[in-house]
Every structure is written in C-alpha cells, then in structure tokens.
Amino acid sequence: MSKPFVYITRKISNDVVKDLEEYFTVEMWQEEEEVVPRDVLLNKAKQADAILSMLTDSIDEELLSQSNNLKVVANMAVGYDNIDVESAKRHQVTVTNTPDVLTDTTADLTFTLLMATARRLPEAVDYIKDDLWKSWSPYMLAGSDIHHKTLGIVGLGSIGQAVAKRATGFDMNVIYYNRSRKEEVESQLGIQYTSFDELLEQSDFVVCMTPLTTETEGLFNEETFNKMKNTAIFINSSRGGVVNEDDLYHALKQGDIKAAGLDVFQNEPIRADHPLLSLNEVVALPHIGSSSVETRTEMMKLAARNIKKVLNGEEPVTPV
Known part of the structure; x- marks a missing residue:
C-alpha cells in the first residue's frame, strides 16, 4: 500500500522534511521567497492527504472541493484567515495552526x-x-x-x-x-x-x-x-x-x-x-514577527506533528 502524500508549500528545514519522510511520501515547493503558483497548489492538493501550508496560501472552497484525499491542512502560523475553515469542515478536513510556540x-x-x-x-x-x-x-x-x-x-x-x-x-x-x-x-x-x-x-x-x-x-x-x-x-x-x-x-x-x-x-x-x-x-518590516531561527523551526515541527497525528488517526496537537 502506498504511503500517504504530504505536500509542503514552501521550503522548510530538511530535518523536518526527513522526519516526515520516514512515514509519508513528501514533496516540497523548493522556493524560499516565491509563493507556490496557484495552478501547482491546486494540482498537488488533488493528490495530497496533507498540506503543510503558509499564511500566503489560499486554502479555499475551490481547492478543498477538488481534494478528495485531503485530511489535514497544517498552517504554519497562528492566524488562519487564509483558510476557509467552514469549507474545510464541510469537506471533513482538519485545520491546525501553530500557537504558543511563537x-x-x-x-x-x-x-x-x-x-x-x-x-x-x-x-x-x-x-x-x-x-x-x-x-x-x-x-x-x-x-x-x-x-x-x-x-x-x-x-x-x-x-x-x-x-x-x-x-x-x-x-x-x-x-x-x-x-x-x-x-x-x-x-x-x-x-x-x-x-x-x-x-x-x-x-x-x-x-x-x-x-x-x-x-x-x-x-x-x-x-x-x-x-x-x-x-x-x-x-x-x-x-x-x-x-x-x-x-x-x-x-x-x-x-x-x-x-x-x-x-x-x-x-x-x-x-x-x-x-x-x-x-x-x-x-x-517585512512580516517577520515570529522570524527567529528557533521559533520558525519549532513552528515547522509543530505543523509536522499535527500532520502525523491526523494521518495516524489521532487528534491533532493544535486544532483550529
């Protein structure tokens, strides 16, 4: 049986990616400064069981309605105004965020x-x-x-x-x-x-x-x-x-x-x-509120933990 597919919408720590790769098939958008193009995001979302998203990614009804395998969107931010939470509920997709660590x-x-x-x-x-x-x-x-x-x-x-x-x-x-x-x-x-x-x-x-x-x-x-x-x-x-x-x-x-x-x-x-x-x-300033090496790394790790929990059939650590 194939492993669940996790799509990461921005380049993050290799250590976090390697940890996810022990359990899942992982693909990551390789640009640090460039937002994943909308057509790429929609295409990957159709295949994904989980998305590790950034606040710059619009996770809306258009995306969610096409993503039949999607079980969790782990947003690497405290805020989640980039995600249509009500639509996610309708499509039975868990949404998580990264509070407290930042x-x-x-x-x-x-x-x-x-x-x-x-x-x-x-x-x-x-x-x-x-x-x-x-x-x-x-x-x-x-x-x-x-x-x-x-x-x-x-x-x-x-x-x-x-x-x-x-x-x-x-x-x-x-x-x-x-x-x-x-x-x-x-x-x-x-x-x-x-x-x-x-x-x-x-x-x-x-x-x-x-x-x-x-x-x-x-x-x-x-x-x-x-x-x-x-x-x-x-x-x-x-x-x-x-x-x-x-x-x-x-x-x-x-x-x-x-x-x-x-x-x-x-x-x-x-x-x-x-x-x-x-x-x-x-x-x-260019939206750097939580931008320390230590904190951003902890945010990545928390998002990854949420993905692992949900895909393993467990409750997430920080659900929205």
Missing part, C-alpha cells in the same frame, strides 16, 4: 518595533549612512519616550499579554481592550481593561494584536485615528487587513497621529513605491 518571539519583535518607531532608529541609521551627521545638537533625531507612557493593547491574546508583560519593565501604564475581559491577567500584570474608544483617547502607543475577522477588518480607519492623540504612535504586528492603509497614510500626513510601526500590510509583499514608505514617520 508568542514570546512575536512579542519581542512587537516591542522592538515600538521602540524603533518611538526613538526613530531607522532614520538615525540612515542619518549616518547618508553622511548627514555633522555635529551634536539638542533636538537631533529626538524621538518619544517609552517609559512611564500609556500603552493601549487591542487584542489581549497570548501575544498581547506577552507585550504587556514587557511593557511593565518600562514602567508603562498598560490598558487593553478585548472582546472579553481578562481579570486574572489584569491582576497578574497590573493592567487595566477599558473601552476601545477610551483606549484610543488615552494611549500614547496603540498596539494592535487582534486577529483578522469580519469584525476587525478595517478596524483602524479615519474615525479611529482621529480619536487618537496627535502624539500617539500606532503599532501593528497582527494582520494588515485590520488597517485601512489609505486612512493611515492621511492620518500621518495630516499629523493626526505621530508615527506608525508596521510589520504587516493589507497586500503582501509591498513594493518600494508603497505610499506609506514615503513617510519618515513609518517604520516598515
């Missing part, structure tokens, strides 16, 4: 992005590279303090909580808005629950950690930016779709808010001519 790494990056934006670090690096540093001056590249400021976190999942924990080390006043109040976390970290509007009005830093859903799509728009302080800094390392980028651009140009640090964008990858990149007030 919590601290993503929180590290989020707080780093906050600090880099507040203190204008990319500008400072370019200042030297462009040979503009002629002397010391009192307000040269002066940024914003972080310590003792108010940090507002929108979405207090595990990563949001980890960001809050880091903020306490900077003596920040942390407030949050979440669909449900988390009183135990409030007690543990000394943070305070507030309404969304109050958070926007009070925060010196607004950090978006909410997943992309029908309710949160375009959550940050002209109306919300107008409610923020004109000295506020906006940070997003969740999903690009929660932000109306045109409204963010105009808010920055008009001085409605001070700056923005972005690790995610509505349509990725963005190009060098993206309007937000024309602004010195924007620090932009």
